[in-house]
Amino acid sequence: MKQYVVDELRLEDHAKLKAYLDERYAVAQFEGLYWLPIGNELLEPIQQEHDACRPHYFALDLSPNRLACELLVRTRHRIRCNCIQYASLAQRNWLIQWIDDVLEALNISV
Secondary structure, three states, X not given: OOEEEEEOOOHHHHHHHHHHHHHHOOEOOXXXXXXXXXXXXXXXXXXXXXXXXXXXXXXXXXXXXXXXXXXXXXXXXXXXXXXXXXXXXXHHHHHHHHHHHHHHHOOOOO
């Protein structure tokens, strides 16, 4: 699996990130797993065509010392579909910028 990982988080940074993610994003069935929605303007043509699969997400996995972000665009409605694919360059760049912005807003330096 391709991922973007921020590691070596301090305990206080983990607590800030957890509070931020808990407040804003759906917690999945597993503790520390969050779904970050991807705006329709970033979707690839096949993803835009699949109305039944929307919305599309990135999965974020927060553990005590790291934040791992899958570079796979997923849907919560299906396990397999042609629209589930690795992030395009624009999607990947958006995710990395989003992470950078959150870390900056929370005063977390890594």
